Amino acid sequence: MAAAVTGLGIAAPTGLGIEDCWSAMLDGRSAIRTVSRFEAERYPVRLAGQVPDFVPSEHVPKRLLPQTDRETRLALMAAEWALEDAGVDTGQRDEYDMGVITASTSGGFEFGQGELQKLWSKGPGYVSAYQSFAWFYAVNTGQISIRNGMRGPSGVLVSEQAGGLDAVAQARGQLRRGTGLLVTGGLDASICPWGWVAQMARGDMSRERHPERAYLPFDRAASGYVPGEGGAVLVLEESEAVRERGQHSYGTIAGYGATFDPAPGSGRQPGLRRAIEVALADAGMEPEEVGVVFADGAGLPEADMAEALAISAVFGARTDPVPVTVPKTMTGRLYSGGSALDLAIALLCLDRGVIPPTANVTDPVPGLRLDLVLGEPRPAEPASALVLARGHGGFNSAMVLRASDTAPH
Amino acid sequence: MQRFSNDDLGRILRDCAGEADAPAWDEDVLDTAFTDLGYDSIAILETTSRIQQEFGIRVEDEAVADLDTPRAFLEHVNDVSAAHSE
Amino acid sequence: MFDPSPYRSQIAAECDFDPYREGLTRREVGRMDRVAQFAAVSADQCLADSGLDARTLPRERTGTSVGTAVGCTMSLDHEYAVVSDEGREWTVDPAYGVPHLFDYMVPSSIVREVAWRSGAEGPAAVISTGCTSGLDAVGHGAAAIREGAADVMLAGAADAPISPITVACFDAIKATTPDNDEPESASRPFDLRRSGFVLGEGGAMFVLEELGHARRRGARIYAEVAGFATRSNAYHMTGLRPDGREMAEAVRTALDQARLNTDQIDYINAHGSGTKQNDRHETAAVKRVFGDRAYTTPMSSLKSMVGHSLGAIGSIEIAASVLAIRNDTVPPTANLREADPECDLDYVPLTAREQRTDTVLSVGSGFGGFQSALVLNGKGGEG
Missing domain, CATH: 3.40.47.10 (Thiolase/Chalcone synthase)
Known part of the structure; x- marks a missing residue:
């Protein structure tokens, strides 16, 4: 099921x-x-x-x-x-x-x-x-x-x-x-x-x-x-x-992983990478199968770098880079509504075969190693999407969505 | 002493708990149960607290439960008010 | 904690709680609302009791689940008075916003404290389903273990609602008792003269562990979380229908999960808040599921003694239920002197009862229409 x-x-x-x-x-x-x-x-x-x-x-x-x-x-x-x-x-x-x-x-x-x-x-x-x-x-x-x-x-x-x-x-x-x-x-x-x-x-x-x-x-x-x-x-x-019942489906919730960051000063690694790995394992998927990543996009240099490192640690070995987008650049961070909206947008992306862009970002930090979807939407037919969300205080959640095989294109 | 009128009750209820399920707040609603007008017990509690704030008329907790129509409610409020001013 | 004289209900069950005596540092006390202090101290205690510590805890496989109904409401109440100059300014002054204000706004800060001090790096959740939060947070913790997301879960709940705004809003819906003269006997669940609940505060946390994990390390096992279910009454945010149908449905589902029938339940830990409608509702729900067995299964309300600590109480009641199993003694319903004819079950009035207690059903009911049931099984735990 x-x-x-x-x-x-x-x-x-x-x-x-x-x-x-x-x-x-x-x-x-x-x-x-x-x-x-x-x-x-x-x-x-x-x-x-x-x-x-x-x-x-x-x-x-x-x-x-x-x-x-x-x-x-x-x-x-x-x-x-x-x-x-x-x-x-x-x-x-x-x-x-x-x-x-x-x-x-x-x-x-x-x-x-x-x-x-x-x-x-x-x-x-x-x-x-x-x-x-x-x-x-x-x-x-x-x-x-x-x-x-x-x-x-x-x-x-x-x-x-x-x-x-x-x-x-x-x-x-x-x-x-x-x-x-x-x-x-x-x-x-x-x-x-x-x-x-x-x-x-x-x-x-x-x-x-x-x-x-x-x-x-x-x-x-x-x-x-x-x-x-x-x-x-x-x-x-x-x-x-x-x-x-012959109902259209936007896609399925294929995997989920959640972790919590260690206390500051513990010297231990933050948990976002592990949340992604747990979510992929839960979905039974390899990093190669992910078609697009909806990043958390904190908008702060240090947190952005940490997220970029987590994404590249999981996906860096791919020959083709995974597209990464942050449509919430157009809405601001909506707290619990933000990750729910990201899920909705990611499902529409899977359903309609186009990746919405990251707005306003024109000068990515050099060396991030992210394939950011900037300025224009990118036509694509992703079979799956990964949505990331970090909650203030140390929450890391990752959810994998799979395109619906019943979805009409 | 100013009487607490049906119009007052209608206005306060509308303010505290939204429009009634009735074509208009007039004489016809007087004997309709609050629940049939769409007002629950919290709406009535809000109303009694607003009446106390606005008119200085205090309706005791125990009495409220039995006042299930606008007519019963109005009569009680005006009785309390009259007893108080005597 | 504040001058109650302008309020309708002027009594409460306060904890004799000194955070420094419980081991919190000045810095921790400085950033934590009282609710987070309760959660942190309870977490320390349950970890110490479990025999796990920062070295032996499987960090990445340990999650946290904390319930709270109203979060950091004491701090919000107090800080609002500061930034608004006691309600004079609508566009409140940012210069008076304390650094931890966002943590007070968002109670996920409570679980952060538990995760940090325990070293848990698995899934973390704050469960905020009103007055069933304390049952639901433990239910969520047990589900995380069943689903394989964690081997250990620190689960429980805390609330510290004794603040002017909370007391005022319960006054407004007349849910709390106006009987201020004799505080000790003001909470009278199932009694004919019950007049509402007495606000309380506190917390309780548990170490939940995958059974194999617990056995391998030779842990002492209090009980198994054998079943849990929650249902909504979809009726009213605060009102309850007298028939108890949805609570009954939650109880049935939880018993099914636990593979226990009503004959096998030794004790029911009631919600028993002491409001007119709750105690009737709950009595009806238990009769619906237990039939004739309802009359012979002891059922009592802890709230008669500790008051109603909103989101925390479900976990405090689980703690009491676990101790009932441990000690083969069920706690009484205090102050129950003359039962309401509509409440005609065995509520263990006034004095505790020694009896073989292996299985407990704990039920809860909350604003929002939440109805929860949790089944504990003490049999076989140590076998």
Whole structure:
């Protein structure tokens, strides 16, 4: 059996929905702009990838608006689109045979800011009853399961940028143990003043003012990362059942590996290379079989170098170099939503036979030994893709996707 | 003492918990159960807390559970308010 | 930990916890929220108890799985007051953002502490499924071993939710008890006069090991994680339907996995939060699966004594269940003096009971609709 992805729901800075986002990414159109969701003038960091043109009341039942943060509204919309894309009528399925496993990084942080402000400025009696769940990390899984009547296995993972891959891996585990359908992925949205200050505390956000120069992974001018909001929701089903019902599949989750970096100063090697090796072994694949790598692309010289070394350690012996791309240069880093979006984009890449480019990077660090897909999309027919994600603190996750043999080209 | 009206209730509910499942918030909703209007227990808790903040009328926890329609709710709130001002 | 006088619920079960006495350095205490301190100290203890250490731990084959419902909420609460000048500024001042603020925002920082101090370099996860996190994190750890991703998993949970924002939001939904006068008897699961839960805090961590791995090194084995399942009620973010259907489904699945039938369960560790709806819901769920056996299987709530520490409590309850197996004694439901007629099972009121205990079912229920069940089997572990 294999875990096939039959539905995608995308809410990204580069566009709402598969086609808007995909065409923007093929064109290399970056969505990184000056923050407009709040007055960013006073902050030294002002650029972000924001989801454009999202009108919550068009996508979320009005009853849910007072009790949902932006991340949950986006997640509900993306989940609905993913199920629609998968041709799934949830009412026709066994409710215990459908589960929800999502990743989150900061929960409903903007909702939380509003309630913290009421608490401190007016008093505890002004805090909303909805604060008891609207901000917490499990909110998207809970709301998606309720909205769609899914009573099967559920889960919530928090591993910063790696979370999107970790959630899909847990979903694959549940599929293997017998649940027929999993809604999975990751989504974050914390572009509010409180979230902004918390993100700035890391000290590795880019202070560059020009959007096209701010987030340049593997470039000599790399100066940090740009944060963003959004993510993707995926529908996972068992491949035989997908074939039987004649449903299109974007590809399958073929392998997964996760490691954690040792403590600083231990003198031990970072874990990304091992995560890739574990994922390839899990997929039963050799490095030669990988058609494209979606890199994590931290945008910091040292972390970029570490990633380049891990990739070349695994793939360096190949006669033809493996293409490496970082489409998140167009969205910024979306935390758990970022790796979920990378999965969605990698699946579209396998399905449609073209590799989206890395935007804005023009001057790669010499000696990286990476075949970066720069500027223009690259026509290719990759049979498999490797998606990498590193989460703040030391998380390394790698996921191997295989093109669907039922996918029409 | 200003009476707490059905319009007040409709406005606060809409604010706390979104639009009701009704064509309009008018006399017709008075005897419709909150649950049929799409409002759950948290929506009602939010509403009582907002009424306390805005009107200074305190509805006791124990009473809330039995107030299952807008009419029952309004009557109770105004009873409490009247008793308080006496 | 703060002045509770403006709150409806003013009591809590706080840990008598001194991080320095537990061996944390000033630097560690400086960067860790209390929740991470609980996780770190629990991790140290479970490793020491297991006989594994930094030299013998198979680093690359050791993973970590930590549950938490509300993460570093104490620090977030406090730091928000600082950057916003106590709520006066919406566009908060970055100059007052402490260096570890991002780690407080993202609770994956908690598992990092566990991984660093233990030397674990395998898969790491923070599981945040509300109040079932403590069961789910152990379930996730056991699954990682079954799937071959690790030989050893440090799994468990921690939460430190006793902060103004958490107390205020539980006040708002009236989930916590307003009975502030007699704190020791305020948590009264299954009692007719129960009035909500008492907020708690803490943590518990376990060394989970692949059975062959444990036997080869001659480890003492407390119990096997024999079954685990989680289901969603898909009903309401905080509400529970009285019929307990989804929890029953999780219990059935966990028992199937454990290859045990209801006759073979010696003790049920209840969620037993002490809210009106939870205790009814759970009683109904157990009856649904156990039938007549429900009435003769002892089932008790630890929360009557330690309060409800949200994401942590599931792991603390597993620890208590493991000790019940070890000591052939099941813990009581304290403060249960007059049972609710709708709660008519054997809740082991007031005093612990000595009885042969080989198998335990622990159940949990959380905001978001999560329903989890975990089965421990102490039989054959050391055989």
